[in-house]
Amino acid sequence: MEWIKLRSLRSTPWALLFTVAGMITIGVVTMANTEAPGSAAKAAALDPTNNVLAGVALGQLVIGILAVLAVTGEYASGSIRSTLAAIPDRRLVLAAKATVLGATSLVVGEVIAFVTFFAGRAALSEAVTDVVPAPALDQPGVLRAVVLSGIYLALIALIGVGLGALTRHTAGGTAAFAGVTFVLPAVLSGLTGITIAKFFPTMIVANSLAVARPVDDMLSPWTGLAVLCGYTAAVLAAGGWLLARRDA
Template structure:
């Protein structure tokens, strides 16, 4: 296993794109978060906005890069035929997948932590200048605050889980383009359909099973009662999606020829 981890780490480290993609995760997440923080204003008491969620809204953007990174880690091997060498060297296929998941997950954990930390810090100052102050009923954004810490840690875990989901899907379909299409479809289509459907029961059902909407519930720090699903339960839904994709991919990897 240690060998497998080292192999995967070397492969991912020496591919030119990895560094750029990790930098992009941080830049895009922080960029959209900062832009959103600048865009909102709180001029009266109780603006109905959730400061933690605003500063972390860049996750919706950053997750795409995470998906690309994870999909490329598998799709690249199939694209070049490298997978046959990998499986010849490490014949236990589940070991390969677990090692890949561990390395990708660890990289996303590092990049995601940096992105979330900078986003919250930037949000703290920008939102305070835009009127999210004590006077307007909003505590200044701080990681010492329990719900904010949960939102921040949850966002990092969200990115990791999106990475694992993408890894599983890519292992199952063996093609980078199709895999990224499926992953982004899974993430983005649920919110769109939920916005069109008018039956409130169906809206709630869709939001509860949607990997993105349910998973991002972990970012909410205000109005927890009106959430379709609890913060940690929502992240649990995304973990189920990721676990399902990984085990499906792992099964297919065992059953099929490389």
């Protein structure tokens, strides 16, 4: 039932198409504009893999809002009453939504991540590759960065589902999602540096998951993934608990 709902909405294919086009375009443009490092220190710090995956920030915004809408849209239209009449167990309804959104986002995210990687790699100029080898999947950390970028989009979708269940309101859910992923990390970075901001999703993907080379003072890729999984489980659990105690 949830799969039929998702694929029958006009917003779903358009949102996914925008995600695909946006991530690939950003990856290609970023790589095409990557300049050759002028010193050995800059060459050692350059991470082309991180550059090509820069579009994940756009992808998480679209996927996250789509996931929020998958929950709040039913409350806005009133169709949630029909859903709960057919399936009274609200936790089961939330689990079904999370499964469909998570699986769809995982498949789409992995496909986009790999396509973006190869398209962006081809756009890297010879001036750069003469100094730094073009990223390849057999290089240390590269395959892991690409795969975890796709997994990240699936986790973001699950967080969006949880926030939608917590708020049951499109504007509130979208604001909460934007606050957690973009606003709070930016504010905290300005106030406290990376001490706290490095534990937020956007900072984790930009500096931990989607990197082939470790970034100083940031979480390791696997620690970052564990933190994101913890966030996801907590938000979904809270959303399920609150949803079970509310009237439709």
